[in-house]
Amino acid sequence: MKNRFKNPLGRMNIKQQMILLFLVLVIPLFGLNAYGNSMAGQILKRHVTNAYIELNKQNFKLINRDIETVNKVTSTVIQNSQIQQLDPFAEVTVLERVKNYERLEKMLISFSQETDEREPVYYSLYVYDPDNSYFFAPYYPDRRKAGVYFFSDEKEKPAWFDEAVAMKGNGYLKRMANLSPPVQGRQDQETLSYVRAVNNIYRGGTIGVLLVTNLDARIGESLSTVSIPDGELYFTDWDDNILTSSVQGMAGKLELPPEADPGHSTIGVMDVITSDFIYVIDYNYVLQQKLVYKVPVKTLLAQQSEMKRVIQVISVAYFAVGLIIVFYFWQSLMTPLQKLAHFVRRYEPGNVVPETPYRRRKDEVSVLISTIYDMARRLNDLIHYKYNMDLKQKEAQLQLLYQQINPHLLYNTLESIYWKSTMEGNTESAEMIKDLSKLMKISLSRGRDLITLGEELEHAGAYMNLQLNRYDYQFTIRWDVPEALLANHVPKITLQPLLENAIIHGIKNMGEDGMIRVSGHLEGDRCRVVIEDNGFRPVNYESIHRLLHDDAPDHSLGYGIRNIQERIRLHFGSRYGLQYEPGEEGGTRVTITIPRTEAATITATGQEVS
Template structure:
């Protein structure tokens, strides 16, 4: 993976170098192209006299003048030449066929002109790089552009050629230093090798196998001659050239490969040290852990472990073993405590059974007193005994905490009957109960403390003018018990709210107990609230959720 990553980085970096070098070459070719366009525009298209001059040269002076013009355009070692078709059949004072630069007339069959130049004359106005063999056998790179007739753009009247372009291109290519055996190669759109630098060589088979003709750029790795090579190439869409680098991969990655081998060797040495350290850890760590696990497997709660008397180690494993021993001892102690608590619970259940027997005898005794009073003709005492019996029976409710609303109202009614006997002619109680609410669930003994407060702090001293209203209604999806009184003493609602918030711990125990029990069962959205009515009455409101109960009414 490391070698592959290095190769990809080398390929990517080399490709960027190729692209940059190709941009530089394009700038040079573009400069030559712009000069040819300017030359043709100045001497043919924007200058009618110039067109007449170039198509009518027939004297030595005019030939020298034309050569001087082209010589002035030649820069950087390049040579400019114009090959004109002899449209007007001019006769020059001497033979121009030997000339390789400057001005030259062509005959009707373009004799003496290389085939590549003849083909370029058929391409109207487009510039191209071509390889032209010279008379001495040397090859030169030339940039050529056909000259169109300014009066008829469909007619080609000559060819403008810039010879020895390789002088300028070589300067750009050799600016990149290549490793030994590497080479940089520039091709034209016909696949001809325009020029190359470096000591390397390349064949047409290599090019076809290691490059993609349709790809604008890319790089590949291939084996050639028993060695791995990097091929990086870039295409120019403007002048249809391709620049290709062929570089031996070892010349770039040689040091990296050596460094990689060194890393592998270091890794093996490090692995050996790691294995030795692991063996040491096995003796130091695994052995005491296995011993501790074996002790944990045989441990059962309540059974003491057969631990050896050897001292504990002072490291983390000694601390762990000591903590485990302490944990087992605490667990054994907890089991003993739990067993003792279960025994006490059984004793408590027996006491509860005995306590349930006592109220049963009490109810029977009160029932006997009730019938005795009726038989003796003392019905009022009998009624009071019956109400007292109901208070006790519903208040105890066989240990239940939740009863039906009907039972709770019966308990409150029994209490009010007893209080009217205690305070005769002092107040009246009005009941407004919806019968459909009697089967809903409610905590027991929550209305009686409110009625007691209404009597003691409201209507007890009103000499027959006191009135208490007790209501059970359904409102907004809740069950509400409402106790109102017209007590003559003013009530401080803020103090009552403070009592419910437990800000006065020594007062209002009864109503605070009611409020806390309701919230304990149903949450803070429910409970007891106080308000002042428009008539000046004090109103206590108990709000409960509407929940039906399956609890049967308490019996005798």
């Protein structure tokens, strides 16, 4: 069945195919480049976001650790006996109040001093003193970094004081104004404070409010450990009110995208990627805190954009260089191939082949051109050789015909002598002449190499009759070959040399005790003819095996059987040939194996000749 598929490129010449191949290679490259840049941007965003998530977690832990440290210190301060014994209504002398005030101030100042070169936080205690018992202490608007402040007027009471008392001893973060040390050039300085009410653990009630200021500086140290190019860091409460940030002067409510709402989740980390920013948010509802990273996508992808432009420039340069390379290869490869195609089209066997071009090249093109030109020359030589061989074959056939005249003349002469001897009454001589005539007739067999097994048996029988009459042998020969095998083909003159060996090397001197048996049978697709004698002389079967199967045998051991072996294998293959082995009743058995060429029912006939 013919293949109906037609290659569409077959209608294009090599030049068009090369251009198409170049475009097929280049266009997907640009497409993959664009797709790769897009995917690289998304992958970069995701990887950077994942990195910032882990960084945010660590940063949030550091901030919470600092706040927890402050909370523990406030617990220590609250449980201090001097704080618990503070009572503005107690009836003690002014001197005792002054001493108590100094002890409290020194204690709070000591907690406000840092030993690890970090930014200090300031612990201050605000106490409501309606009777103005601590009149010598500074009143509320007075500011200090750390200390004890008493106020007696409701108007002086801070707005967050009652809020802290309502929290029942729980601390919380709050931005406050004018509590941190004044900074030059800025009047309304704000600070992040930790607020916690001080309750009397013995009598109940509220002693005052403990205020820890300058926490924005402490948390700012943790935020400063994170470097985000053009990014912003915000520490907010649960309602997104900015407590502190990496942006100076940033206050108020932080605007977040709607996707940044944690919903019913209380603790976790989330990320939101918009077209302009990447938001990484670590939140804790229990602590009412959030840590927000705001990363601009433009800055994040700036290096990638620069790399993208470089890749685009390289791609354009690659395209230009590719065109130059294609043009070069066209001149280097296709021009010689076009000339070669022109030579092949106009070449006819027998024509003179010109000199091979491009011999100085060392590449495959030169090999191809040289091979085709040399092949054309060899084809011319083969044509001349075949012409000469045809002439010699005709001469040999004529010579063979001349040589066959003499054997046919001898065969016809023997036939004439046979009839003359018969007419004269010399029957024994006539029979010998007749057998010799058969021997020559089958040997000629009209030039055929293969004859039927029946013809081969007739040839062998004629030979044995000649030997019996010539030497007056007394041995017995038994023919036991089925008729079904007689039409099988066999190389001519196969049995006669084997029978001759059986006589000479087996039973020659045994007289009437000698016997030769020729039998045959079928085994599947094989025909086997067996010649077996009962001779008593020892036989070296190993030497015979080497003679039959070695590539370079010793022909002194017997050239005849080697010749038979080679002729059988030449006609039928290496699966067939001769096999020598000891006979069942002594002597030697030789088996001839040839392919079955005629299928019929096997029937056996026997004949005995003495």
